[in-house]
Structure formats: structure tokens, C-alpha cells
Amino acid sequence: MSVGSHTPGSRERRSWTVAVRERAVGALPPEKLLADKQPSYVSSWIYVFGVLSIAALLICIASGLVLTLKGPAWWHYTGVGLFFNSMHLWATELFFFFLVIHLWGKFWMAAWRGGRFKTWATGALAFLVSIPTALTGYVSQQNFDAQWISTQAKDAMNAAGIGSFFNLTNFGQMYSYHVLILPGVVIFLVVVHVLLVRKRGVVPPFEVRKTTADGPPGPDGRQTESGLKP
Amino acid sequence: MIRRRRRPLDVDRYREWKGGYRSYDLIKEFSIALGVVLAITLLLTVLFSSPDAKPSTIRQWSRSDPVDFVTTAVSELNGTSGTATYGPPYNHNGPGQHEWFINPQKWLGVSHPINTSRDYVLAPLASITGQPRLKSAIATYEAASSKQQTAWTGAYSSALGKAKVGPGDSVTLSQGSYGPVPTMMNSLLTLAQAGGLDGALLTSKHFYQTDYTKPLLFMADGSVLANRAQAEHLLGNQWGMMNETGSYPGQSWLWLYTFWYQIKPFSTSANADILVMTIMGVLSLAFILVPLIPGVRDVPRWIPVYRLIWRDHYRASAG
Amino acid sequence: MAAIFNLNHHPGYVHWHFFLMSWPNIIVIVAMLVVFALAIAIPFPRSHEPTEQRP
Numbered sequence: 001m002s003v004g005s006h007t008p009g010s011r012e013r014r015s016w017t018v019a020v021r022e023r024a025v026g027a028l029p030p031e032k033l034l035a036d037k038q039p040s041y042v043s044s045w046i047y048v049f050g051v052l053s054i055a056a057l058l059i060c061i062a063s064g065l066v067l068t069l070k071g072p073a074w075w076h077y078t079g080v081g082l083f084f085n086s087m088h089l090w091a092t093e094l095f096f097f098f099l100v101i102h103l104w105g106k107f108w109m110a111a112w113r114g115g116r117f118k119t120w121a122t123g124a125l126a127f128l129v130s131i132p133t134a135l136t137g138y139v140s141q142q143n144f145d146a147q148w149i150s151t152q153a154k155d156a157m158n159a160a161g162i163g164s165f166f167n168l169t170n171f172g173q174m175y176s177y178h179v180l181i182l183p184g185v186v187i188f189l190v191v192v193h194v195l196l197v198r199k200r201g202v203v204p205p206f207e208v209r210k211t212t213a214d215g216p217p218g219p220d221g222r223q224t225e226s227g228l229k230p
Numbered sequence: 231m232i233r234r235r236r237r238p239l240d241v242d243r244y245r246e247w248k249g250g251y252r253s254y255d256l257i258k259e260f261s262i263a264l265g266v267v268l269a270i271t272l273l274l275t276v277l278f279s280s281p282d283a284k285p286s287t288i289r290q291w292s293r294s295d296p297v298d299f300v301t302t303a304v305s306e307l308n309g310t311s312g313t314a315t316y317g318p319p320y321n322h323n324g325p326g327q328h329e330w331f332i333n334p335q336k337w338l339g340v341s342h343p344i345n346t347s348r349d350y351v352l353a354p355l356a357s358i359t360g361q362p363r364l365k366s367a368i369a370t371y372e373a374a375s376s377k378q379q380t381a382w383t384g385a386y387s388s389a390l391g392k393a394k395v396g397p398g399d400s401v402t403l404s405q406g407s408y409g410p411v412p413t414m415m416n417s418l419l420t421l422a423q424a425g426g427l428d429g430a431l432l433t434s435k436h437f438y439q440t441d442y443t444k445p446l447l448f449m450a451d452g453s454v455l456a457n458r459a460q461a462e463h464l465l466g467n468q469w470g471m472m473n474e475t476g477s478y479p480g481q482s483w484l485w486l487y488t489f490w491y492q493i494k495p496f497s498t499s500a501n502a503d504i505l506v507m508t509i510m511g512v513l514s515l516a517f518i519l520v521p522l523i524p525g526v527r528d529v530p531r532w533i534p535v536y537r538l539i540w541r542d543h544y545r546a547s548a549g
Numbered sequence: 550m551a552a553i554f555n556l557n558h559h560p561g562y563v564h565w566h567f568f569l570m571s572w573p574n575i576i577v578i579v580a581m582l583v584v585f586a587l588a589i590a591i592p593f594p595r596s597h598e599p600t601e602q603r604p
Contacts, residue, residue: 038254039247041543043595045588051260055267076282086280086552090271096483097577098267101585108535112521114244124518131483138481144283145475148459150442151450152466159327159503160511161334164319164341169447172440204247205540206531251601279552463562469569477560479573482581492567538589 033198041205046109049102050197054190056095061183063087068179072142072171092134099127111203119196126189133186136178139168150174283462283475288431288445291454292422296399299422300415301390302452306346307411308383311451314346320447321345327504335504342443350448354430355417364417367410374409382409399423466491486510 066084067075075081103123112120139150150168157163167173292299305311309323317324319341326335355368371379389403396402401419403412421427431445449455456465464470471488474480490496490506499505521527530536537544560571 034256036254036256037251037601040250040252040546041247041540042252042254043542043593044539045591045593046539046585048259048263049588051263052267055260055264056271058264059268059271082279082282083275085282086275086278087271089280090274090278091267093274093479093577094267094271097581097584100483100581101588104585105539105588107520108530108533109539110527110530110536112527113241114246115241117521120521121518124520128514128517134481141282142285144285144455144458145281147285147446147449148455148464151446151455152459152470155327156503156507158316158319158335159501160507161338163335164338167342167441167443169443170441175440200245201247204244204249205543206534206536207243208544277553278556281557462559463569463571472574473571474573475557477556477558477571477573479577480571482574482577485578492569535589542593542595 028195028199033195035198039202039204042202046101046105047202049098049105052098053095053102054194056091056098057186057190060088060091060095061187063091064179064183072140072175076142088137092137096130096134099130103127109203110206113203114200116196116200116203119193119200122189122193122196126186126193129182129185129189133178133182135168136174136182140171140175140178142171146171278478281475281478283458286449286454286458287425288422288428288449289425291449291452292419292427293399295452295454296395296401296419296423297390297393298453300393300401300419301387302448303351303415303418304383304387304390304411305451306350306448307352307414308380308387309347311346313344313447313451327501329501329504329508332504344444344447349444350431351414351418354421354427355414357430358417358421361417364413367413367417370410371414378409382407382411386411386415467497486513 063084067081067088070081075085106120106123135149135153139146139153154163154168157166157168166177288299302311306314309315313320315324317326318335318339321340321344326333328336352368352372355364358364371382374382385406386403386408389406389408390401393401393403399419400416418427421430428445431448432442433439459465459470460468462475463473464475466488469485469488469492471484471491472480472482487506487510490509491502496502496505516523516526556573560573563570563572563575
């Protein structure tokens with residue numbers, strides 16, 4: 001039996017692998033996944049802030065990886081360790097900097113239009129999960145900052161009821177969350193977000209047209225009359 | 231005739247772009263972005279490095295401010311400290327924060343039990359050997375009624391308000407009816423100043439330990455951390471959540487979290503944390519659901535920033 | 550590896566009623582707004598190749 005055969009008699013024995021592959025390739029064929037063409041309206045610097053955010057995240061992860069290789073106390077005692085800790089901190093600041101600008105751009109473009117709610121939602125979730133990811137990093141520093149932040153923020157966690165299983169003053173737990181669990185969630189959300197962007201494409205501009213009974217708008221988004229409301 | 235069209239759902243209208251495309255190099259753009267961000271990160275690292283304010287220890291605290299240390303220790307002994315009266319998840323001695331009938335702090339129960347008089351005073355003192363006078367003092371205290379214990383510790387706490395730092399960072403206070411409490415507190419102070427209490431609170435149950443809850447809560451009950459935090463503008467009422475030690479930029483993305491703590495009723499409420507967490511939880515959910523919220527989702531349409539973003543497209547379409 | 554600029558000192562603060570923010574944080578937030586405005590305002594270099602229909 002050839003791979004991916006669809007003879008009626010073989011439907012019950014259809015391969016799971018084939019099904020997953022066909023679904024994945026159907027949703028994201030290679031020319032869509034790694035496209036070399038983009039819509040003509042993508043013509044603004046605001047569009048680069050998504051990839052800048054991803055770049056900052058990658059540098060954060062890479063510098064964090066170096067920090068984990070030598071253990072959590074290393075950066076306090078060596079210049080090289082302090083260097084990589086600094087890279088990690090500034091990459092985090094840049095990540096949030098670019099992410100906020102990316103978010104503002106997407107809001108003003110109403111980038112959720114055209115069935116792109118999941119793209120917006122995964123992006124928003126990635127931002128929201130990044131916040132406790134950063135928090136667990138701050139309380140893993142093993143310095144005064146960590147002492148203060150953990151003893152203060154624990155009140156918010158306890159009040160919300162999650163302090164019983166998310167203990168900010170437990171360094172071992174917080175280090176695990178920061179190095180593995182939460183970055184894993186962020187990376188997963190970012191991957192899904194980017195795949196959704198590849199699948200759905202970048203949102204087209206608002207059509208600027210008169211609300212008349214003239215018929216449906218043209219498929220290419222051409223402006224039918226000037227200076228009118230969408 | 232202009233007929234008001236029902237607002238389209240925008241789903242089909244904007245689902246697919248059927249207009250023109252241009253060449254574009256995804257991998258090259260990503261590579262350039264990575265290079266640019268790496269360069270900026272390196273520049274900031276070389277220019278500013280990163281902060282690393284050394285942690286406080288119980289040893290340092292007990293040497294630099296022995297009166298505050300002993301005052302805190304007595305409050306742990308008589309169950310009046312912040313931790314002792316906190317409630318869940320440390321003990322049942324406080325109601326916890328709540329809003330109306332919603333009390334998740336209480337619902338989740340005591341998961342990290344701390345008995346402050348035992349864990350912070352009696353157990354560390356019991357580990358000291360070769361001191362019969364101390365052993366006798368502990369036995370006297372434990373045998374006394376709770377009313378007697380309260381009388382001793384209450385008198386001692388009041389006297390601490392006028393205490394002086396004596397030779398060798400000891401605490402000197404006026405004569406009074408304190409029972410065995412001075413002997414216990416002096417021994418605890420000596421243990422702390424030698425560094426023994428830092429270790430005892432960390433490894434009281436296990437050799438390997440990564441849970442700093444006990445020593446941290448003990449220090450947080452005193453003034454050592456708060457004094458440093460105030461100097462660095464890290465207190466809650468100083469927008470501290472956003473700040474960093476020194477002149478480093480902090481967590482500007484937390485501006486809305488910390489904002490609520492600056493205004494009434496949150497700034498004066500005993501339930502501020504649960505109230506703020508609720509507000510931020512609702513706003514976070516609303517943030518995710520912006521596309522579904524009428525009004526909010528229409529703001530980009532009403533305030534046409536998009537005309538600037540897509541001006542090239544509109545110009546080309548009109549031309 | 551010492552930094553070129555030592556930031557381990559107290560920053561200045563802007564204090565107005567209940568608003569209290571350090572100058573470093575204000576600079577970061579203002580920079581975000583400025584960069585956002587510039588990103589929209591600065592023309593994006595366009596290639597002059599003709600657009601083609603959907604690939």
C-alpha cells in the first residue's frame with residue numbers, strides 16, 4: 001500500500017502520521033511557512049517590532065543558558081558571569097520595550113480582523129506569561145533585590161490563593177519555574193503566534209469606503225472614494 | 231440612497247488579501263534583526279552592566295541593629311509579628327485577605343506551616359548545647375502559663391523601646407520583670423551574630439535546602455529589608471514594583487500593577503493585594519478578549535492611526 | 550568587568566501628587582512612545598519592483 005493512499009477501503013486503516021502531515025502541510029505549505037513574498041501594504045517600520053521582540057527573546061534565552069551552565073551563584077563572583085547576567089537583563093528590557101511597541105502597532109491596526117483573533121490572543125497571552133517569567137527571574141537573583149521582591153510579592157500571591165503552590169521565597173522552585181517551565185510556555189505561545197501569522201497572513205488595511213448600497217467592496221481593498229470612514 | 235449597512239463581522243472582509251505582493255526575504259530580515267538587537271544588548275551591557283546589591287543576612291542585621299533584631303525576635307516568640315499573625319499559608323492565626331465572601335488565601339489552607347515562637351526562637355535555642363542557664367530559662371518559659379509568657383514578653387517589648395546598644399553589639403535595657411526572656415534573647419542574639427541563625431533557619435529540617443522562606447520571613451518581620459528598600463524607593467507606596475536598585479531602569483511594564491497601590495481605597499486597605507490582583511486579572515482577561523469587546527475593538531477605527539501606518543497603500547490605491 | 554557608567558547610585562525622581570517615578574523609568578517609557586511614533590512616521594524604503602498578484 002502506497003503512503004497516503006486514500007482508497008475507500010483503506011480509510012479505517014489511515015495512518016495517523018499521514019493525517020497529521022497532510023493537515024500540517026495543508027495549513028502551512030512550505031511556500032507559506034517560509035514565504036518570499038509579502039502583501040504590498042506591508043510598508044512601515046512598525047512591522048519590524050515583532051521580529052525584534054523575537055530576537056531579544058532569543059538573546060535572553062541564550063544568555064540565560066550560559067548562566068544555567070555555571071549555576072545560579074556564578075555571576076556574583078566573576079566578571080564573565082556579571083557580563084552574561086547583564087546581557088540577560090538588557091535583553092529582557094529590550095524584549096519588553098519592543099513587545100510593547102509591537103502590541104501598540106497591532107492594536108492600532110486592529111490586527112485581530114479577518115479571523116485573526118487567535119493571533120491576537122496568543123500574542124496577548126505571551127505578553128502576560130512573560131511577566132511572571134520575569135518575576136521568577138528577579139526572585140532567583142540571590143541578592144537584596146530577590147529578597148525584597150520575594151517577600152513583598154508573596155503577599156499578592158498569597159492573597160490570590162496561589163501562594164500555597166507558588167512560593168516566591170522558595171528559591172529552588174522559582175529557579176525551576178524561571179529556567180524551564182515559564183520560558184517553555186512563552187516559547188510555545190510565541191511559536192503558535194508566529195505560525196498563525198504565517199497561516200493567516202498579516203492583516204490587510206482598513207478599507208476606506210462610503211457605507212452605501214453600492215455593493216460589496218472590491219477584493220483588492222481599493223479605495224472607492226477618498227476621505228471616508230471605514 | 232445611503233442605507234446604513236449592518237456592521238460586518240470583518241471576518242470575511244479582511245480574511246484574505248487578494249491584491250499585490252512584493253518580494254521579501256524573511257530569513258534575512260530575521261538575521262538583521264538578531265544582529266541589531268545583539269549589538270544594542272552588547273552596547274547596553276558594556277555601558278551599564280547590571281545591578282547586584284548584596285543580600286542582607288541575619289548575621290549582619292543582628293550586628294548592625296541588635297535592638298531591631300531582638301524586638302523582632304520577641305514578637306516572633308509572643309506571636310505578634312507579621313508572620314505570626316499572617317494566616318494562611320503559614321498558620322491559622324489571621325483571617326487572610328478577602329473581598330466580600332471571596333477568600334482564596336483561606337481556602338487554599340496552610341501549606342507552609344510556620345510556628346514563629348518554635349521555629350524562630352525555641353528550636354534554634356534548643357540546638358545550643360553546653361549552656362545550662364539557657365536550658366533552664368527555656369524550660370521555665372515553656373512551663374509558664376500563656377498569660378505569664380505574655381506578661382514577660384510584653385514588658386520586655388515595652389522596655390526595648392528605650393533599649394541601648396551595649397558593648398559587643400549587645401542590647402542593654404532597664405531593669406524589669408521579664409522572667410527568662412532576657413537570657414533567651416541574649417543567647418539568640420549571640421547565635422545570630424555568629425551566623426548560626428542563618429544556617430539554622432535554612433537547614434532546620436533537611437541538609438540540602440533551597441527554600442529560604444523561614445529566614446526571609448524573619449528578616450521581613452523586622453526593619454532590615456524595609457530600611458534598605460525605602461532608601462532605594464522600592465516600597466509599595468513609592469511605586470516600588472516598577473523600580474530597580476541604583477539608577478537602573480526597572481520593570482516599566484508593571485506600571486499599572488503598582489499604580490493601584492498609590493490611590494485610595496487600595497492605598498489604605500488591608501485587602502489591597504487581593505483587590506489589585508482581581509482588577510489586574512479582569513483587565514488581563516479583557517486584554518486577551520479585546521477583539522470581542524464592542525467599543526474597545528472599534529477604537530482603532532475611530533482614531534485613525536492606521537491612516538499613517540498604511541499611507542503608502544492608500545496613496546497607491548488612490549493613484 | 551566594570552561598566553563604563555556606574556549606575557549604582559540613587560536616581561532622580563519626578564514627584565507630583567501621588568505620581569512618583571524614577572528618571573530611568575521615565576526615559577524608558579518616553580523612549581517607547583518616541584520610537585513608536587518614529588516607526589509610524591519614518592517612511593519605509595520601498596523597492597521599485599512592480600507588485601505581482603498572489604504567488
